[in-house]
Structure formats: C-alpha cells, structure tokens
Amino acid sequence: GFPILLHYLLYRSAASPPSTSFLLLGPSGSGKTALFSLLEGKSQRLGQPVRSTHTSQTSTFTTVALPPTVPTASNRYRSINDPSLSDISRNPIKYQLRDTPGHGKLRQTEGIGRLVSMANAKNPKSRARGVIFVVDSAALSDNEALREAATYLHDVLLYLQKRALNKGKSSSKLATEIPVLVAANKQDLFTALPPSSVRNKLEAEIENIRKTRSKGLMDASADSSTGEDDEVLGGDEGQGVFTFQLLQEEVGLKVEVIGGAVQSGSEADTESGVRKWEEWVGMCL
Ligand code: GDP
Numbered sequence: 001g002f003p004i005l006l007h008y009l010l011y012r013s014a015a016s017p018p019s020t021s022f023l024l025l026g027p028s029g030s031g032k033t034a035l036f037s038l039l040e041g042k043s044q045r046l047g048q049p050v051r052s053t054h055t056s057q058t059s060t061f062t063t064v065a066l067p068p069t070v071p072t073a074s075n076r077y078r079s080i081n082d083p084s085l086s087d088i089s090r091n092p093i094k095y096q097l098r099d100t101p102g103h104g105k106l107r108q109t110e111g112i113g114r115l116v117s118m119a120n121a122k123n124p125k126s127r128a129r130g131v132i133f134v135v136d137s138a139a140l141s142d143n144e145a146l147r148e149a150a151t152y153l154h155d156v157l158l159y160l161q162k163r164a165l166n167k168g169k170s171s172s173k174l175a176t177e178i179p180v181l182v183a184a185n186k187q188d189l190f191t192a193l194p195p196s197s198v199r200n201k202l203e204a205e206i207e208n209i210r211k212t213r214s215k216g217l218m219d220a221s222a223d224s225s226t227g228e229d230d231e232v233l234g235g236d237e238g239q240g241v242f243t244f245q246l247l248q249e250e251v252g253l254k255v256e257v258i259g260g261a262v263q264s265g266s267e268a269d270t271e272s273g274v275r276k277w278e279e280w281v282g283m284c285l
Helices: 002-015 032-045 104-119 143-166 195-220 244-251 267-273 275-284
Strands: 021-025 052-056 059-065 094-099 128-136 180-185 255-259
Touching: 021 032, 021 104, 032 059, 032 094, 032 128, 104 128, 104 143, 128 143, 128 275, 143 180, 143 195, 143 244, 180 195, 180 275, 195 255, 244 255, 255 275
Parallel strands: 021 094, 021 128, 128 180, 180 255
Antiparallel strands: 052 059, 059 094
16 A cells, blocks of 8 residues: 555656756846855755856856755655654755856846756756746835846746646646746845735736737737737736736746845844745745
C-alpha cells in the first residue's frame, strides 16, 4: 500500500528531478542584487557550500539552501515521524536563483528574454519553477516608477499567459505553471507602501496598460480581423477591471504580492524580512 506508493513517488522524482530554479526580475534599484547576496550569505552561514557561477555579465546563478524550518509543498504531506525530515538540517532543500542585472534600457528586454529561455529550457532542472519579481515599495508612489514596474510586470505576465494558454494546444509537457511572487521590498522604510497598496497600484496601472494595448490591437486588426485573445492580459476587456485574482481565474496564472525587506536594522529583522518570500519558494517546491 502506502510504502510502495511512497517508494514509487520517490523513485519517480529521482528519475526525473523537478526543476528548482527561480528567476529574479524587476526594475533597477528594487533590491534584486541585495536579495541575491543576502540569500547567498544565509546559505553560507547554514554551512552550505555555495556554488556561484558567473556565466556572463548579465546573469548570475547561485544555489541557495532553504532554512530547515521553512515548510515545502512536498514535505507538507510527510509524516512527522519520517526519518528523512530529521535529516533536513544536515541536508536542506536547495533551490537555484538566477539574477538578471542587465544594463540600462536593455534590462527589461533581457529579463523577458531570460524568462523565455528559462521557461522553455529543455533540461528540466534549469526550467523556471517560479518568478520572483522584486519592486521597491517606497518608489511606487512615484508615477514614473510605478509605470516602469507595471509595464515590466505586465510583459512578464503576458508572456506567462501566452505560455499557459498554449499548453492546451501543444502536447508539450514543457508548460507547467510558473507562479509569480511580487516581492514588495523595502518595507523597512516608513515611506514604503504596504503590500496591499502595492498590489492595488500595480493592478490599476496594469489595467491602464491593458486598455491602451487592447485598443491598439483593435485598431490594428479593424480591417484584417486577426485580433487574438491572448494578446490582452486577462482576456479581452469584456471581463472587467484587471486584478491578479482575475488572472488566476481566467488563465490559471498565480500572482501573489508579499511584503518584506532585504535590508533592515538588525540581523533578526533581516531573517524575518525575507521569511515570507522563502515560504513562498517552499510552497513551490
Ligand atoms: P537591483 O538594481 O534590483 O539589483 O537593486 P539593488 O540590490 O542594487 O538595490 C538598490 C538599492 O536599494 C541599494 O542601495 C540597496 O542597498 C537598497 N535596498 C535593497 N533592499 C532594501 C531594503 O529592503 N530596504 C532598504 N531600505 N533598502 C534596500
């Protein structure tokens, strides 16, 4: 019965290791590099040898250990008596993180390019398991910064939507869901918008972008009638105002906005500052 099933599951996952790669995206100055370094440093303190590969100037890749107290989706179902769990501090769950610093105006294009290649990686190990989109919660009260962040996020989500909608059409097993964490960073600053406002502002700005684009598409396809549904985020405008909830309902794409801080006063705060993001990662694994 159960032991055989468990053995089968373990064996099967050993035969085809699922991806544990996460991609860091977001506007410049949001804290991606700081987050990357923090997690890398935390892994070193956990006694984990960190393998950091600087493959090119535009992408850095590191293996990070998840703190043993952070639950994962796969061990949630395991018995507390499972001996492999007591082993977990010596052999923690690990994941890979890829940072995409980029340069100047190319940053956004490079980020999307990285996402496309990671989403479609032939090697299941390097395929994207999730996207961490970092925003500066204090900067979003500035319209221009909000516009930049929302445009970038819109493009990320539009790509993931196309990918999700294509899944039905192609028989390819490549297309597993890629959830998005919007990491509302810099919550330590008193000028930071709370995560709920970060979500509302991004949703409202994405709604503007979506309206503009769908109008553009309608104008362009007025005589050729080649307008495609999947060109508009969250389906066509008939669906009402854009929300991340709508995106999940219409397309099955999960977006969560969670507050945190890479930098804060004390070490203890720093530990808790990224904890909820690590829990999000854990729930993907
Ligand atoms: P990147 O361009 O996204 O890689 O952003 P960086 O990691 O270089 O961070 C941009 C700036 O924001 C740096 O000066 C960081 O020290 C600062 N920063 C990053 N995270 C936080 C945070 O949680 N709180 C505060 N106050 N500053 C932060």
